[in-house]
Each structure stands twice: as structure tokens, then as C-alpha cells.
Amino acid sequence: MAAESAGHAGHADGPDAVRLALLTSADEDMTGIDALTLAVQQATAALGGLGGVAHRRDPGTGLLRLVAVCGLTSKTAEPWVTVRDENAGPARAVREAAYVWQPEGGTGTGAAGTASVPLTGPDGPVGALSVLTVGPGEPDRGRQAFLHSVAAWAAHRLATLSEPVTGPPPPGILLDMGDGFLAVDEDWRITVANREAERLLGVDHLPGRVLWGLPASRTGGLEGHCRRAVAEGTAIDHDLRWPTDQRLYRVRLAPVKGSGMAISFADVTDRRLASAGNTAEERRSVERTARMGELTVALAEAVTSRDVVRAVARHVLPPFGADGLVVEALDGGRVRVVDSVGYSEEFLRRLDGIPLDANAAVADVLGTRTPKFVESPGEFVRLYPDQRSLAVTSAKGAWAFLPLVASGRATGCCVVTFARPRSFSAEDRTLLTALSGLVAQALERARLYDAESARARGLQRGLLPRELPSLAGVSAAARYLPAGRGDEVGGDWYDVIPLSADRVALVIGDVMGHGITEAATMGRLRTAVRTLADLELDPDELLTHLNELVGELGHDYYATCLYAVFDPVTRSCSFALAGHPPPLVVHPDGTVHTPDLPVNPPLGAAEPPFDVLELTLPEECLLVLCTDGLVESPTRDIDRGLTLLRQTVASAVAGAPYFSADGAERLDELCDVVVSTLIPDREQTTDDAALLVARTRCTPPQDIASCSLPEDPRAAGQAREYVRRQLAVWGLDDLVMTTELLVSELVGNVVRHAKGPIRLRLMRSRSLICEVYDGSLTTPRIRRAGHTDEGGRGLHLVAAVSDRWGTRFLGDGKCIWAEQDIPVADGPRPESARTP
Structure with missing residues (x-):
């Protein structure tokens, strides 16, 4: 290797010779990562490249992993973190053990091409060094020779180092790596971790924590393997099935001399599935086992009964070749359909609510608490002749009746069905029986949540106005949308309150947090606002009293609120905001603008007095008020949401006569347009939302x-x-x-x-x-x-x-x-x- 390095160096002259001399004089104590980084830097500079990368071949997966980078931003380097394309330049250089030129087209960086050479160890290529060039074409033979020289020096240095070529990827790339990565010091305290490692270990912020203080770190003998790697001073690779997602990971434990250990987790589940066994049945078996592991995770995350059924349908039906699923619950001696997949509404209506003793198949399973596998319609009719018509109507060929038993009592039945007759192997029966236990526990928990959520939402609906008044100066329409997913209900509310002299108070608010407590607090605040409004208080004085009320509830209670009073005689509208999104004012010509209103802190955190702004409105206009749940989401900040709201309202008003004689009747249509545009998928929302649209009119x-x-x-x-x-x-x-x-x-x-x-x-x-x-x-x-x-x-x-x-x-x-x-x-x- 040293001879090869010297041979290539002999062709270098001028700046190239100086660069090789710099490499040769490098500190002998330099780590493997530092050596690779220095080599990449010099190669990139010599070729005038846009940037350079170095990869190490992972012995466990055969993939090339990025270990050094120069001149590239995190976003530009992201495609190079793991080389999966066998035709990419670095992969070909390793496979062919030769220089490879990859013309522009595969890098996505705007470079003219990629020049790659192998990093050759005693037993063949162990990685590759690549430069992303910006020149008009392929580097000449002199530059190719220099690239070989640099790679030879780097490979020689790596071969003489005792520590493995493993270390944290360059800053910025680490967070976006698909593989999990973390580094620990000699006291097992985590110093570096990326998002995938945090997901696997179940902690949002890992640096500073002791690895063995995390419950997930005690999985599958991980600690023993880590201590062995340190004791032997060598890298260890082993496969580990992770308990939270049941995926198979190739774990590499690489001690780093004098600084601790680098640990990486590469998901190899799909690779193992592709190579598992020689028969289709073996592959199906492995896939089913993996699906059951995924199902365990999905059921643990399921919140509602509907979530449970959808998780079973997604993870169980495909590997078993099933096409139908019905989950039934026992309720007061009757069998109720919780949810289903693959059945018509007409069939479900026939099935839902029938007495248990009239459903012989379910009664049999619940009575014995033993699964029943029926392999053909003929067998079904022989076992349960009274249910012949039900079997015919279902148009199914085989059934697996699985009892749901939770807390020692039978709670229902899960029925997995198949389009054609089939037999059930011992493995099928074992897996489906195990499935019934998982579903029973998840469904029991989900039904408790459903009942609690129904009570909370019933309370919330009861506290909101049943209908909004149509007044001389204002007509209004509103929408309240509970969160599609999440733990509990929220505390959004709205109201339209008639005052003296045809004046009208408009209010919308949001109690921070979720749950029955927040819903009840919302009801208290709404009642307080109506009481204070009857006293004809100005907006600032009303918010002052409301702020005192929230403060008396406790230090952890906060609420946002917008309170406005419209006078149809003077056309004035006084606004006061406490931490709440501003309103929109829509003019008859379609102009939409957001008033520049002073925003005070939320109720419970504010210090009176509250600022008030009085606007003179046109003879007719629309006021659009909303809570943050309408405009803000995990994928959209509030400023973008407010912009989208303005655009949506402007477009809707331009296409409909909201200011005509029957315009007030169209406000419901406008609410529907706004809601469907800003929250197109309610099932994915995590916060409730309220919308109030009011049409104002002046007094002649x-x-x-x-x-x-x-x-x-x-x-x-x-x-x-x-x-x-x-x-x-x-x-x-x-x-x-x-x-x-x-x-x-x-x-x-x-x-x-x-x-x-x-x-x-x-x-x-x-x-x-x-x-x-x-x-x-x-x-x-x-x-x-x-x-x-x-x-x-x-x-x-x-x-x-x-x-x-x-x-x-x-x-x-x-x-x-x-x-x-x-x-x-x-x-x-x-x-x-x-x-x-």
C-alpha cells in the first residue's frame, strides 16, 4: 500500500506535490475520520470540485455509509448519506476496484460529474473517495492519478490505525440520516444523537443522558454487546429485533480510541425478508411475523375503536390474504358492530344489534372463549344452520372467529373473513389467536376513551350556542370542529350577544389545553362573558374582569379571547384581543384586510389595561373570526395559515353574492368553504377549531x-x-x-x-x-x-x-x-x- 502511494505521488508536481507532502506530514495520531476528512479536502481542492465525500462499506449490509464530507451543505449532502444505487459512482468504484467517472445527471447538485476511486484495504475495497467536479468534463489523467494517490494515502493510514473507521457524520447530515446514530463518551453519556436514534430510544432529547438510564437501551442484550466491544477494542456487528416496532436492525458498535463509542442502527428488515428461506411459504411466514410486530406498535398507538379496527385491517388482512373484518362488541346482551372493512352497509345493518343468542357463531366463541376456524360455507352451515342466510349474504368463503377477552371477561368478537374457502395451518391459528388477545386489550382501552371523549364532546356541545341569533345589525354563522385525533377535546367557543340599541357583541375564545376540565372552563368563561356583556361593559373592561376570573382558576390556566362590540348606528366596531388571532374584514367589493390590532397577552398572563381599537366599518361587511386551530397545524405556521384564510375568503366572496338580499343565508356556505379548504383532512388534526362569520348592517x-x-x-x-x-x-x-x-x-x-x-x-x-x-x-x-x-x-x-x-x-x-x-x-x- 505504501509503495502504491509512493508510485502515484511520483506523478505529482507543483501544487499536487505540495498537497501530497501535506498529507505525508500529517500527525500520526490523527483519527481515521480526520484522515478521511483531510484526504477529501485535498482531493476536492486539487480537482477544483464543488465538494467531496468519503464512504465506508458497511460489512453487515454491504451499503456505503458517508463518513466524511467537504464543501457541501447539509441538504446537498443528504443524497450521499447512504449510497443505495448500485450504479452510483462510489458503488461502482468499490465493486470494480477502479476509477469511475459518473457524468452529470445522478447527483442532483448541478456538478458536471463525479470522479470516484476505491479506498483499497488488504482484502479489497473498503470504501470510496469521490469528488463532485464543476469542470467542463472528465478530469485528465494527471488529476485521476492524483486522486488515486490521495486515496492510496488515506487507505494506507486507515490500515495502520487501531481504531475502526467510525465516527459521527458531519454536522447537519447527522440529523437527517435514515439510520439511527449516537455517540457516547467513556462514561456512557450520550454526546451526539440523530432523530432516528431518538425515535428508537423513545426520548426527544438524548445528549447529556446516560445510555443505560434509558429503558429502551436494555433491549436484547445491547448493554452486554457494548461492554464487550469496549473490552475487546474492536467493532461488533449484531442483529437486534427492536421491541417497539418489531423491525430488525443491524447494530454496529464501534469503540473510538480515547473518546467512547459510536453506535449505529440500520434497518435491515426488508433485506432479511428478501433473503429469508427459499420458499414462498417461508417468506410469508417471516412477513406475517413482522406484520404482527408492526400491529403491536399500531395498536399501542391506537386511540379510538375505529383506530383499532383500521390497524388490524392494515397489518393483518394482507399477510393472511383476508378481505373482510368485523369487530363486534357485546352490549347488554346484544352484538353491536364497532367497525368493519370489506362489508356492505346493508349487511352490517342486518348484523348490528341482534341478540347474542340469535348469533350462534359469536355466542359459541364467547361461551367457550376459544377461537373458531370455519374453512368453507358448507362447514359454516353444518355448524350453524340457523345462520345460513347470514352466511350466504356475506358472500364469504372462510371465517376466523376470535373471542375478545379483556380483564377476565368476554367483551366481543373479531371476525376475519376470506373470499374463498381455505384451510388454516397451525401457524395461522397460533398467530390469529395471539391477535385476538392484542385486539381485546386495545379495544377495551379504546372504548373507554370513546366513552370519555363522547361525554366530553357532549359537554362541550351543550356549552356552545345551539343556534346563533339573527339580529337587526348582525347575522352570523359558525362552525366548531373537534380535533380529529389526539387525547381529548378542547376549549374553543364563540358567541353572538345582543346588546341595547341594536348593538351586538361578538366573542370567540380558546382555553389552552385539552380535556373535560378545559371544556368546563370554556363554559364558565362563556357564561361570564354573557353576564359581563349584559352590564354593557366596554371591551377592555370586560377582558379585565375575564382576566381576573382566569387568574383565580390557577397559575396553569390560560385562554385567548377576541371581544368586539358593533354599533349599527355609528358603524363603529371596538375590538380587544387577548393573545388571539386577529379578525378579517371583508368589504362589499371583495377586498379583504386584517386590521392592525394591538394584541395583549392571553387571559391569565395579561396585566390590564387592555388595548382597544375602534374601526369604522362600511355600511355592510363580513367579519371573520377564528381560533388558532383553524389556521395553525404541525405542518403550517400561523402566519401561513392566516394568509391562506385571507386568500380563501377573498376567492369565495368574489364568486358568491354574500352582500345580496339573501346573503345572510349564504354564510353557512362560506363557513363550509373555509373549513374544507383550511382543514381538508379532519382525521389528522390535533387541535379543535372554531370559526365565526358575521355579516354587519348599519341602521338606516x-x-x-x-x-x-x-x-x-x-x-x-x-x-x-x-x-x-x-x-x-x-x-x-x-x-x-x-x-x-x-x-x-x-x-x-x-x-x-x-x-x-x-x-x-x-x-x-x-x-x-x-x-x-x-x-x-x-x-x-x-x-x-x-x-x-x-x-x-x-x-x-x-x-x-x-x-x-x-x-x-x-x-x-x-x-x-x-x-x-x-x-x-x-x-x-x-x-x-x-x-x-
Whole structure:
């Protein structure tokens, strides 16, 4: 080897000779990885290449594994981590033990080609050194000779080193390797690990942990093999079936002189399957065993009963050649279908809910707790003649009835069916019997989850509005979508709350976390919001009270919330946000924009006061409010989600008349479009989501009338006169008498107990609204008047005459308001007073 190195060096001159001299003078204590890295660097520089790589041949798998790299980014080097293509340059160089030129086309890097030479050991090539060139063509003979010289030096150095050629891959590549890799120091403390190693060992962050402190590390004698490799100072390869996924791994344990050990895990399951046995039956047997191992993992991860059935169908039916599956549960003496594969709805309806004693096959299996294997329709009819029609309808040729027994009691039956008659070997029966035990335990756990989840979601649905009100100023539609998968329900909610003077409060929120506790907390917050909204509080004041409520629940309770109040008279909308996604405002021309709203921290973490922004909306618009579960997912951040929401809404509004006369009826369609676009696969979602779309309308000016009144006893008379004139204009003569009484009492109270300025405002909407404004913050209240008292009965009269009344406090005074329902007269109502 040394002679070969010297021979090639003799052809080098100029810079190449200097590079070879640098290699020759390298420190004798240099590790194998450092030697390879230095060789790759010099070869890349000499050929003016884009970058270079060095691979070692894995004795166990025969694959080339990347051990050194130069000049390539992590993404560019990723295709070179493991060379699986037998026609790739490095693979050919090892196989042919010769220089190989691979023209551009296979690297995906934009290089002109790849020049590869073998790293030749005493018994033949042990790896390859490659340079990704950027020149116009193949390197000339001089460059090829230099590449051979560098490879010969590297191979000679590797042959004289006592430690194996193993070490951590270059930074950046390590995380994306398909094989598991970790390095430990001399105290068995993990120093480096990639994502695959973390998956195998079941820990998200491995560096710093002691290897033997992890339960998974005690698998299959791994510790003993590791200590043996250290004691002998040599690399050890052995096969290990991993218990969590039942896959077969080739484990390489390579001590690194003075620094610990490198451990790699290569999945060789498919390779072993391809070479297992010479007969098809042997291969099927190995495949079935592997499938059962995979099934164990899938059942452990299954959450719902449906997940359990789908896992069995995916991992059991193919290797056994089955085409049908029915999982049935015993419920109050009847057999209920949990889920199925390969059967028609009509057949399942016949089967579902029949008494156990009418289903002889299932009753037989559950009574004896022993599997029953029926190999033909004729045998089925002989065993269970009363179920002949059921066997014919199923159109199956063979059946495996497997009892499901959990916690010592029979809970149901798993039926695996086949299209044609068949026999069941001893191995078939053993595997299917083992299957029944796995399914029984998984199904029992899943049914408990289903029941708990159903209760939680029932609670959540009961706490959300059954239907949203259609108001004079706002029509709305909403959607709530529970998570498709995950452990428990969430705490998203929404509401539309009517306020005085046709104003409307819109609220949407999200209690952080999942579970019944969070759903109950959501209900408490929704009730609190409705109570506080009835007090006519401003958005910032309402969120302040809500923040105190969340803080009292505990330090680990948080919630986001958006609260808005829309006034159809002034077209103003006041927004306050606590850690919540902003709303969208959609104009009639289709323009969609996101207001630049100040966002305060979530409730429970915020420090009042809360910021409020007041916007003037167009005469009609759409407000789109949502929780983060709609726009954010594991594969999409919230900013991308909000952008997609804007684009979806803009496209939908451009294609449908949401601002037409019947536009309010189309809001449900818009909700469906948004949900189907942003959450196309609900089964894969891990968070619940809420969407609220509101169409706002302003109050026509002709339906509003107001006047100022003097601060003396004449005010009541002037108010009555104003009422008579205005109600005559509106055609509401039937309400003149009661309205005169209302304004007389309200204005009289201001004159006697408050201060001016005094103003009267009348609004014609779905009801007649009378409002009296004054400059006092004194709260009016109904008091009990004695028989001889001359006053104190005014508000009693207001309450008796009106349908609703209350007080709204303003910055410089208050407003006392009263509403009367407008009688529905024969013939059409005035256009502005109709229900939209």
C-alpha cells in the first residue's frame, strides 16, 4: 500500500506535490475520520470540485455509509448519506476496484460529474473517495492519478490505525440520516444523537443522558454487546429485533480510541425478508411475523375503536390474504358492530344489534372463549344452520372467529373473513389467536376513551350556542370542529350577544389545553362573558374582569379571547384581543384586510389595561373570526395559515353574492368553504377549531330620530310631543300612548334626580327603542314605595309598560333605554324594519 502511494505521488508536481507532502506530514495520531476528512479536502481542492465525500462499506449490509464530507451543505449532502444505487459512482468504484467517472445527471447538485476511486484495504475495497467536479468534463489523467494517490494515502493510514473507521457524520447530515446514530463518551453519556436514534430510544432529547438510564437501551442484550466491544477494542456487528416496532436492525458498535463509542442502527428488515428461506411459504411466514410486530406498535398507538379496527385491517388482512373484518362488541346482551372493512352497509345493518343468542357463531366463541376456524360455507352451515342466510349474504368463503377477552371477561368478537374457502395451518391459528388477545386489550382501552371523549364532546356541545341569533345589525354563522385525533377535546367557543340599541357583541375564545376540565372552563368563561356583556361593559373592561376570573382558576390556566362590540348606528366596531388571532374584514367589493390590532397577552398572563381599537366599518361587511386551530397545524405556521384564510375568503366572496338580499343565508356556505379548504383532512388534526362569520348592517338614517330637551319640568311635555310626531311619521300610532308614558317617566327622573344635558333618541328596528341620555353617573334602581309615598313608582311603570329596559353607562353620563315590540300589522312592514 505504501509503495502504491509512493508510485502515484511520483506523478505529482507543483501544487499536487505540495498537497501530497501535506498529507505525508500529517500527525500520526490523527483519527481515521480526520484522515478521511483531510484526504477529501485535498482531493476536492486539487480537482477544483464543488465538494467531496468519503464512504465506508458497511460489512453487515454491504451499503456505503458517508463518513466524511467537504464543501457541501447539509441538504446537498443528504443524497450521499447512504449510497443505495448500485450504479452510483462510489458503488461502482468499490465493486470494480477502479476509477469511475459518473457524468452529470445522478447527483442532483448541478456538478458536471463525479470522479470516484476505491479506498483499497488488504482484502479489497473498503470504501470510496469521490469528488463532485464543476469542470467542463472528465478530469485528465494527471488529476485521476492524483486522486488515486490521495486515496492510496488515506487507505494506507486507515490500515495502520487501531481504531475502526467510525465516527459521527458531519454536522447537519447527522440529523437527517435514515439510520439511527449516537455517540457516547467513556462514561456512557450520550454526546451526539440523530432523530432516528431518538425515535428508537423513545426520548426527544438524548445528549447529556446516560445510555443505560434509558429503558429502551436494555433491549436484547445491547448493554452486554457494548461492554464487550469496549473490552475487546474492536467493532461488533449484531442483529437486534427492536421491541417497539418489531423491525430488525443491524447494530454496529464501534469503540473510538480515547473518546467512547459510536453506535449505529440500520434497518435491515426488508433485506432479511428478501433473503429469508427459499420458499414462498417461508417468506410469508417471516412477513406475517413482522406484520404482527408492526400491529403491536399500531395498536399501542391506537386511540379510538375505529383506530383499532383500521390497524388490524392494515397489518393483518394482507399477510393472511383476508378481505373482510368485523369487530363486534357485546352490549347488554346484544352484538353491536364497532367497525368493519370489506362489508356492505346493508349487511352490517342486518348484523348490528341482534341478540347474542340469535348469533350462534359469536355466542359459541364467547361461551367457550376459544377461537373458531370455519374453512368453507358448507362447514359454516353444518355448524350453524340457523345462520345460513347470514352466511350466504356475506358472500364469504372462510371465517376466523376470535373471542375478545379483556380483564377476565368476554367483551366481543373479531371476525376475519376470506373470499374463498381455505384451510388454516397451525401457524395461522397460533398467530390469529395471539391477535385476538392484542385486539381485546386495545379495544377495551379504546372504548373507554370513546366513552370519555363522547361525554366530553357532549359537554362541550351543550356549552356552545345551539343556534346563533339573527339580529337587526348582525347575522352570523359558525362552525366548531373537534380535533380529529389526539387525547381529548378542547376549549374553543364563540358567541353572538345582543346588546341595547341594536348593538351586538361578538366573542370567540380558546382555553389552552385539552380535556373535560378545559371544556368546563370554556363554559364558565362563556357564561361570564354573557353576564359581563349584559352590564354593557366596554371591551377592555370586560377582558379585565375575564382576566381576573382566569387568574383565580390557577397559575396553569390560560385562554385567548377576541371581544368586539358593533354599533349599527355609528358603524363603529371596538375590538380587544387577548393573545388571539386577529379578525378579517371583508368589504362589499371583495377586498379583504386584517386590521392592525394591538394584541395583549392571553387571559391569565395579561396585566390590564387592555388595548382597544375602534374601526369604522362600511355600511355592510363580513367579519371573520377564528381560533388558532383553524389556521395553525404541525405542518403550517400561523402566519401561513392566516394568509391562506385571507386568500380563501377573498376567492369565495368574489364568486358568491354574500352582500345580496339573501346573503345572510349564504354564510353557512362560506363557513363550509373555509373549513374544507383550511382543514381538508379532519382525521389528522390535533387541535379543535372554531370559526365565526358575521355579516354587519348599519341602521338606516330614516329609522333614527333624536332631539335635545331642556333641564326643567318642560322637558317631559316636549318629549311627549316629539314622540307623537315621530311615531306618526313611522306609522306606529298604536305605540304612542305607552311610549309617551315611558318618556315622561324617564325624562322626569332625569329632571328630579340627575343632571343634563338631556337628549331623547328613538330608533325603529325590530322593536321601538326609546333612549334618554343625561350627564349623571347615578345608577337608577327600582325601589319599594310605601302606600303613602307620592313617588318612587316611575321605574315600576317603565318595567311594566316596556318589554325590556336597562341602563348603559357612557364616558360622560348614562343612557336609560326601554324597548317595546312592534305589533305586526296586516300587509308589508316598512322596508327598514323588516327582518333581514
